[in-house]
Every structure is written in structure tokens, then in C-alpha cells.
Amino acid sequence: MDKSSRILLAHGSGGLLYRRLVEEVLLPYFTNPILSQLGDAALCDLPSGRLALTCDSFVVKPLFFPGGDIGRLAVCGTVNDLAMSGARPLYLTLGLIIEEGFLMADLQRICASIAQAAQEAGVSIITGDTKVVGKGQADGIFINTAGVGVVASQRDLSRGPQVQPGDKVLLTGSLAQHGMAVMAAREELAIDPPLVSDVAPLPSLTDAIFKAAPGIKLLRDPTRGGVAATLSEWAESTGLSICLEEAALPLERPVAALCELLGLDPLYVANEGKFLAAVPPKEEKAALAALRAHPLGRQAACIGAFTDEPGAKVSITTPYGGRRLVGMISGEQLPRIC
Amino acid sequence: MDKSSRILLAHGSGGLLYRRLVEEVLLPYFTNPILSQLGDAALCDLPSGRLALTCDSFVVKPLFFPGGDIGRLAVCGTVNDLAMSGARPLYLTLGLIIEEGFLMADLQRICASIAQAAQEAGVSIITGDTKVVGKGQADGIFINTAGVGVVASQRDLSRGPQVQPGDKVLLTGSLAQHGMAVMAAREELAIDPPLVSDVAPLPSLTDAIFKAAPGIKLLRDPTRGGVAATLSEWAESTGLSICLEEAALPLERPVAALCELLGLDPLYVANEGKFLAAVPPKEEKAALAALRAHPLGRQAACIGAFTDEPGAKVSITTPYGGRRLVGMISGEQLPRIC
Numbered sequence: 001m002d003k004s005s006r007i008l009l010a011h012g013s014g015g016l017l018y019r020r021l022v023e024e025v026l027l028p029y030f031t032n033p034i035l036s037q038l039g040d041a042a043l044c045d046l047p048s049g050r051l052a053l054t055c056d057s058f059v060v061k062p063l064f065f066p067g068g069d070i071g072r073l074a075v076c077g078t079v080n081d082l083a084m085s086g087a088r089p090l091y092l093t094l095g096l097i098i099e100e101g102f103l104m105a106d107l108q109r110i111c112a113s114i115a116q117a118a119q120e121a122g123v124s125i126i127t128g129d130t131k132v133v134g135k136g137q138a139d140g141i142f143i144n145t146a147g148v149g150v151v152a153s154q155r156d157l158s159r160g161p162q163v164q165p166g167d168k169v170l171l172t173g174s175l176a177q178h179g180m181a182v183m184a185a186r187e188e189l190a191i192d193p194p195l196v197s198d199v200a201p202l203p204s205l206t207d208a209i210f211k212a213a214p215g216i217k218l219l220r221d222p223t224r225g226g227v228a229a230t231l232s233e234w235a236e237s238t239g240l241s242i243c244l245e246e247a248a249l250p251l252e253r254p255v256a257a258l259c260e261l262l263g264l265d266p267l268y269v270a271n272e273g274k275f276l277a278a279v280p281p282k283e284e285k286a287a288l289a290a291l292r293a294h295p296l297g298r299q300a301a302c303i304g305a306f307t308d309e310p311g312a313k314v315s316i317t318t319p320y321g322g323r324r325l326v327g328m329i330s331g332e333q334l335p336r337i338c
Numbered sequence: 339m340d341k342s343s344r345i346l347l348a349h350g351s352g353g354l355l356y357r358r359l360v361e362e363v364l365l366p367y368f369t370n371p372i373l374s375q376l377g378d379a380a381l382c383d384l385p386s387g388r389l390a391l392t393c394d395s396f397v398v399k400p401l402f403f404p405g406g407d408i409g410r411l412a413v414c415g416t417v418n419d420l421a422m423s424g425a426r427p428l429y430l431t432l433g434l435i436i437e438e439g440f441l442m443a444d445l446q447r448i449c450a451s452i453a454q455a456a457q458e459a460g461v462s463i464i465t466g467d468t469k470v471v472g473k474g475q476a477d478g479i480f481i482n483t484a485g486v487g488v489v490a491s492q493r494d495l496s497r498g499p500q501v502q503p504g505d506k507v508l509l510t511g512s513l514a515q516h517g518m519a520v521m522a523a524r525e526e527l528a529i530d531p532p533l534v535s536d537v538a539p540l541p542s543l544t545d546a547i548f549k550a551a552p553g554i555k556l557l558r559d560p561t562r563g564g565v566a567a568t569l570s571e572w573a574e575s576t577g578l579s580i581c582l583e584e585a586a587l588p589l590e591r592p593v594a595a596l597c598e599l600l601g602l603d604p605l606y607v608a609n610e611g612k613f614l615a616a617v618p619p620k621e622e623k624a625a626l627a628a629l630r631a632h633p634l635g636r637q638a639a640c641i642g643a644f645t646d647e648p649g650a651k652v653s654i655t656t657p658y659g660g661r662r663l664v665g666m667i668s669g670e671q672l673p674r675i676c
Contacts, residue, residue, distance in 0.1 A: 012674075014563020014608070015667040040558060041392035041423035043489060043496055046384070054379035055431035055484055056467045059475075085379035093393035095482045097435070129394045129482075133674060137397075139475040144433045144467075146393055146484030151381060158381055220378065225352020270352075329353040336350075336471060 005104035012098070012132025021130065025104065029111040030094070030118070034126040042126035044091065047150050052087035054078060055146035061336040063106070063140055065185035067177075067197030068272075070143055071113035073338055076201050076272055078147040079121040080221045083203040084275060086157045086210070087149030089121060094128035095144035100135045110141065121201030123147070155210055163217050163238045165308040168284045170277045172205060172291050173198065173299040174250040175227060179269035180258050182337045195254055200273035205296045209277055212290030218278035221271065223338060225328065227303075228267040228314065230276055232328040235312045244304035244316040244326070267316075268329055270337045278306065343442035350436070350470025359468065363442065367449040368432075368456070372464040380464035382429065385488050390425035392416055393484035399674040401444070401478055403523035405515075405535030406610075408481055409451035411676055414539050414610055416485040417459040418559045421541040422613060424495045424548070425487030427459060432466035433482035438473045448479065459539030461485070493548055501555050501576045503646040506622045508615045510543060510629050511536065511637040512588040513565060517607035518596050520675045533592055538611035543634045550628030551621035559613045561676060563666065564606040566652070568614055570666040573650045582642035582654040582664070605654075606667055608675045616644065 010017045027035070034042050058074045068076075075092065082089040094114065098107065118125055181197040183189075202221065209216060222230040231242050251266055259266045273296060279287050284302055291297030304316075314326040348355045365373070372380050396412045406414075413430065420427040432452065436445065456463055519535040521527075540559065547554060560568040569580050589604055597604045611634060617625050622640055629635030642654075652664040 009673045013667070013671070014561065014567040015606075018563070019666070037496060039423050039496060040419040041390040041425060041485070041487065043388050043390055043423060043425075043494070046389050050381050051384050051389075051486070052379040052381050053429060053431060053484075053486060054465050055433050055482070057433040057435050057469045057482060059435060059469045059471050081378040085377050085381060087379060087381075091391060093391060093484045095393050095395040095433075095484075097395050097397060097480055097482075127392050131395045131397045131480075131674075133397050133477060133480075136474070137477040138480070139471060142435055142471075142476070142480065144393070144395060144435075144482035144484075146391075146431045146433075146482075147379070148389070148391060148486065149379065156381070158375060158377060223352065224350075225356070229352040328357070329351070333351070335347045336469075 003105055007098050007100060007102040007104060007107065007132055009100050009132050009134060012130060025108065026111060029115040030125040032124045032126065034124065044126060049150035049152050050156065052082050052085045052149040052151050054081040055144065056081065057142060057144045058338055059142050059336050060182060060338055061139065062185050065182050065197055066194040067181055068199040069110060069113050070141065071110035072117045073199050073272060074143040074145045075114055075117035075121060076199050077338060078145040079123055080202045082147045082149035083206040084219045084221050085151060086155035087151045089123045089147055089149040089203055091126045091148045092118065092123050093146040094125050096130045097138055097142040098130065098132050099138040099140055100132055102140055117201060121203060157219060163240060163278055163306055165240060165306050166281050167217060167278050167306045168281055168302050169242060169304045170279060170287060171250065171301055171303045172274050172297045174252045176255050176259060176266035176269035176271065178272040179334050179337045180255050183334055184258060191254065195258065198271060198273035200296055202273065202275055202296065205291065205294050208290040208294050209287050213279045213283035213287035215280045215283050216277055219275055221275045223270050223272060226268040226270055227276065228326050229328055231314045235314050239312050240306045241309040241312055242304055242314045243307050246316050247319045248301050248303045250299040250301050264333055267326060268333055272338065341443055345436050345438060345440040345442060345445065345470055347438050347470050347472060350468065363446065364449060367453040368463040370462045370464065372462065382464060387488035387490050388494065390420050390423045390487040390489050392419040393482065394419065395480060395482045396676055397480050397674050398520060398676055399477065400523050403520050403535055404532040405519055406537040407448060407451050408479065409448035410455045411537050411610060412481040412483045413452055413455035413459060414537050415676060416483040417461055418540045420485045420487035421544040422557045422559050423489060424493035425489045427461045427485055427487040427541055429464045429486045430456065430461050431484040432463050434468045435476055435480040436468065436470050437476040437478055438470055440478055455539060459541060495557060501578060501616055501644055503578060503644050504619050505555060505616050505644045506619055506640050507580060507642045508617060508625060509588065509639055509641045510612050510635045512590045514593050514597060514604035514607035514609065516610040517672050517675045518593050521672055522596060529592065533596065536609060536611035538634055540611065540613055543632050546628045546632050547615055547625050551617045551625035553618045553621050554615055556616035557613055561608050561610060564608055565614065566605040566664050567666055569652045573652050577650050578644045579647040579650055580642055580652045581645050584654050585657045586639050586641045588637040588639050602671055605664060606671055610676065
């Protein structure tokens with residue numbers, strides 16, 4: 001295929017060009033026996049357990065950024081949502097909406113990245129759909145993935161134990177890397193070395209914490225809205241307050257510097273390869289040790305704890321002993337970071 | 339909510355406005371116990387059988403047309419893909435990509451339509467995702483739905499019997515209604531009464547044919563690319579030819595007239611509430627009787643048969659005894675009809 005080949009409106013029809021796009025460009029990246037049947041729906045057998053189902057659309061801009069691209073994000077985002085529910089991710093759907101004129105070479109680069117991330121995450125893409133819209137009717141490419149997994153009964157956090165005052169809040173690594181990497185790439189900020197997104201599939205890291213801390217109570221990946229949004233929701237849903245220690249927050253210096261420059265609070269910036277966990281205090285050490293032994297959890301830290309202070313608020317204690325509230329932002333700090 | 343309210347970029351963040359959009363605008367349309375848990379993934383128990391999984395993106399233009407809208411289409415398209423694989427559809431995901439400035443009232447109208455179609459189809463929306471992109475970066479709204487169903491073993495067409503020469507090709511109703519209705523609405527053609535899309539959920543109609551014709555061999559809804567694309571694929575996959583009778587094709591006069599006016603062949607135009615089935619000749623009568631007894635199958639007809647003519651071609655015999663080949667189109671007749 002010519003390097004300057006581009007997607008045509010006709011690639012989105014049900015005709016021959018559509019079939020060629022599917023069979024010659026897309027399918028070779030994702031080959032597996034279920035996908036190859038190419039039925040209206042993909043058929044497969046599931047191991048026993050409860051079904052977990054999730055979906056996510058991805059509209060990140062720019063499409064390519066240090067550490068990843070929209071394809072890697074579309075796999076990791078969905079796989080991580082499954083992992084956070086305690087599920088073992090198994091299958092993904094792949095829905096592409098492509099703008100007419102999109103470079104075929106970029107589509108292939110994105111597909112290669114999807115295939116690579118799916119392999120890392122241990123999932124197969126078993127069904128998909130491609131639509132093409134006219135020039136100016138979308139922004140390059142949008143991707144939707146839905147994911148199916150199975151939750152073994154001992155991992156069903158939705159039926160799990162109640163959070164209590166004293167339970168610890170763990171974070172598996174440094175804050176705000178994804179959001180700031182995308183921001184820097186979008187604004188073409190000349191940061192050297194460039195900020196790199198943390199986008200990564202987390203199922204093997206959740207495996208580690210489930211094993212080390214079977215009493216784990218909550219699990220969530222702080223994507224849009226960042227750590228602040230997740231903890232605000234936890235405070236609201238549990239009716240407990242959460243107190244964080246600013247000094248304990250893992251944060252890389254270049255990320256912190258860019259946040260300061262742009263007036264952003266890293267607690268509100270998206271992550272794509274981190275999770276927050278609530279564990280009983282007696283399991284804190286084992287959980288941290290297990291996380292730190294994993295390549296994606298080396299900087300894992302206990303960043304605070306649940307308390308019975310009234311008001312179900314999230315607050316943070318500064319190194320100088322001050323204390324401020326962490327609310328949910330109402331608006332949008334960084335649009336299109338996933 | 340004010341009638342002139344519009345979607346803001348901030349509605350796509352993980353912050354408060356996003357939560358208000360989800361909790362106050364979207365969720366009330368789709369309430370069910372699984373969705374209400376609002377976890378990273380939805381958890382549910384499945385009846386026994388093989389899992390069927392499918393996904394589809396919808397970019398139809400205009401968003402509203404006689405007989406339906408993008409919301410009804412997004413439910414029916416995915417539910418019908420499940421039904422065509424022999425599955426009982428159970429659950430849908432709902433991914434929205436909305437352009438900044440989109441009218442909140444239109445979003446609500448679309449959600450109401452999704453809820454209505456889901457109820458007709460007997461499925462629940464159990465998880466979803468909403469993204470907002472800037473003005474001019476999408477065209478109003480794009481919707482992606484993924485669907486999960488279960489295939490009972492006696493309905494597993496993927497392991498079903500081989501098609502043979504003499505097997506009949508049935509079509510459940512008149513051709514090309516969806517594509518021409520959208521086309522007429524898009525071009526604002528003053529047709530009175532307006533052409534109405536056939537978009538409808540087909541699971542109860544597939545129930546009828548599975549019951550009446552247990553020997554059924556193939557099932558497919560002829561959407562993009564129309565009847566011609568589906569039959570071309572069947573000819574290719576079975577290695578048999580298919581001969582159609584033009585006089586037997588159900589086709590409404592206004593649809594035929596608009597096709598002729600625009601130089602379109604109705605065999606290539608999309609349908610969204612019809613299916614094609616291949617049945618053994620001894621089950622033709624029972625199948626047609628069962629289809630015709632159903633409100634969505636009243637015009638069901640046998641439109642042709644598989645033959646052992648060499649070449650695995652699809653051809654059509656005209657009322658005057660002529661015969662022409664029906665190939666797959668390579669290009670795009672009608673972009674964005676689903």
C-alpha cells in the first residue's frame with residue numbers, strides 16, 4: 001500500500017472497498033479464531049463467574065504522544081475498567097470512526113499499537129466495526145472499545161466488605177503523567193526529555209494486589225478528573241472522609257514543574273496506568289510490597305487514609321502542617337486527554 | 339432544564355458537570371439495577387449458552403428521520419446483529435461522542451428513543467461512556483453500542499448445517515426503506531407522505547423463524563451494501579450461486595420511484611428492519627407463514643434459491659426472462675445511512 005494512501009468515504013460502505021479495508025488492512029493485526037469467523041456477532045465460550053462489561057470512547061488529541069497513542073489508550077482504558085471491577089479481561093470490541101482523508105499509514109500504526117497493547121493485556125479483539133465520515137465531520141479518528149471479562153467470586157468487590165475509618169488509600173505510582181504528556185504534546189511544548197504518558201494495562205498489577213491483600217475493599221483507576229475525582233466519589237459513596245498527605249504523593253519533578261507552570265493541580269490530572277486501592281491497615285505493608293515488586297508499581301505509596309471526620313470530605317495535609325480541601329472540579333481542565 | 343441548553347466541553351470531563359450530565363440527564367432514561375451500580379464495569383449473571391458479542395458505531399445523517407433517529411438505530415443495529423447470530427440479546431453498552439454546542443433537548447430526545455427501542459428489543463443498557471469534543475470536531479453526535487447475548491445450542495448457526503443447491507432465500511419484507519428514507523430526509527426531498535425507515539428490533543422475528551424452520555441455515559440483516567452485499571458474501575462463503583426472481587422482490591412503489599429517480603438499485607440500499615434467511619425447501623412454507631404472521635414480516639417472500647451453477651455468482655431474472663449479475667459495489671452509494 002502506498003504511503004500516501006488515504007481513507008475514502010467508500011471505505012465505510014458495505015461494498016468491496018470496505019471489505020478490502022477490513023480484510024487487508026485491519027484484520028491482519030488482530031487475527032484470532034473467533035474474529036476470523038466474521039459473523040454478525042462473535043461467538044465464544046466464557047469461563048465461569050460473573051460477566052463484567054464496560055465501554056469507552058477515545059477522542060484524545062493529539063492521536064500520537066510520547067508513551068502511547070489513541071490505539072494503546074483504547075485498549076488500556078477499557079481493559080483497566082474491567083480490571084478495576086475485579087474482572088479478568090478477555091475480549092474487546094473495536095469500533096472505529098474515521099474522517100475521510102485520514103492517512104492509511106496512521107491507521108496501520110494505530111492498529112499495530114492496539115494489537116501490541118492487547119497482547120500485553122492478554123485480551124483478544126473479537127469483533128469490530130468501521131465507519132467513515134466526511135472531511136471535517138470528525139477529527140481524524142475516534143475509537144470505541146467495549147470489553148468483556150469474568151469476575152471470580154472471591155474478587156467481587158461489588159459484594160465486598162465495607163470501608164472503615166483507618167483503611168489505607170494506596171496509589172500505585174506517580175501522578176498526572178498521562179494528562180501532562182498529552183497536554184505537552186498537544187501544545188508542542190519543547191520539554192526535553194519529553195513527558196511520557198503512563199498508559200499501560202493494569203490486570204497483572206491488580207492480580208498482585210488481590211493476592212497480597214485479599215481484604216482489599218475498593219479499586220479504581222483515576223483517569224478523567226484524576227485522583228481528586230475518584231477520592232471525592234469514594235468519600236461520597238462510603239460516607240467517610242479521606243485525609244491525604246501531600247508529602248506522600250508520588251509525583252515526578254518535570255510533571256510537577258509543568259503543572260505549576262500551567263496552574264494545574266496534579267490531583268485533578270488524568271492517569272492511565274495507575275490505580276487507587278483501599279485496603280485494611282493490616283494489609284498495607286503486604287500490598288505495597290507486592291505492588292512495588294511489579295514493574296508498573298515501583299513507586300506505589302500509601303497516600304492517606306479514611307477517617308470518621310464528619311462531612312465525607314477529601315482533604316490534604318501539606319508538609320508545613322496546613323490543610324486544604326480537595327473538591328471535585330466542575331469544569332474541564334484538559335479536554336480530550338482520553 | 340432550559341430548552342436552549344447546550345452541551346459544553348466541561349460535560350465531557352470527569353468533574354461535577356460530567357456527573358450532573360450522567361446522573362440528571364442520561365441515567366433517568368435507562369434505569370436498571372445493574373446500571374445503577376455505576377462501577378467501572380457492569381457486573382451481571384448470564385444464562386447458560388455461548389456468549390455473542392458485537393459492536394457498531396452510528397454516524398447517520400440527519401440524526402432524525404421519518405421512522406427513527408440515531409438512537410433507535412443504535413439499539414436496533416446492534417440488537418439485530420446479535421439476533422442474526424442466533425443469540426438472545428440481553429445487554430447493551432452505550433458510548434456517546436458529542437460535539438460541543440449540541441442541543442441538550444436533542445440529546446434527551448435521542449435518549450428517550452434509545453430507551454424505547456431497548457424496551458421493544460428486550461435489552462438493558464448496563465454501562466456507558468460520554469465524551470465531548472470541540473465545535474467542528476464531530477458532526478452533532480456519534481453513538482457506539484456493543485451488545486451481549488447468549489446463543490442456545492440449538493440455535494448456533496455457526497456450527498449449523500451446510501447450505502445446498504435448492505435451499506430457498508427468504509426476505510422478510512420490502513427492500514431499501516431505511517436507506518431511501520434517510521436519503522430523502524437528508525436531501526430534504528418533498529415526498530408526501532414521507533418515506534419511512536424500517537428500523538426495528540428483529541429478535542422476536544428471528545424467534546418466529548427458528549421455531550417454524552428449525553433447519554434454517556443462514557441468517558443476516560442486509561444493512562450497509564444492502565441485499566446485494568449479503569448475498570454476494572453468502573455466494574462466496576458457500577461456493578454456490580444464488581438466483582433471484584426480480585418479480586418476487588418486495589418493493590414499495592414510492593421507494594422504487596425514488597431509487598429510479600436517483601439512479602440507485604434498491605438491491606444495494608440499506609435496510610434496518612429486515613433479514614435474509616436460507617432455509618431448506620421443505621421448510622419454506624412454514625417459515626413464510628410464521629414470518630407473515632408477525633407484524634415485522636407481513637411482506638415476507640421467497641426471493642430466490644441457491645443453485646449449483648458454477649462461479650458462485652448472484653444473478654437476477656427479470657420478469658421478461660432476462661438475467662443480470664448482481665455484484666458487490668466497490669464504492670459508496672449512500673454514505674452515513676447508519
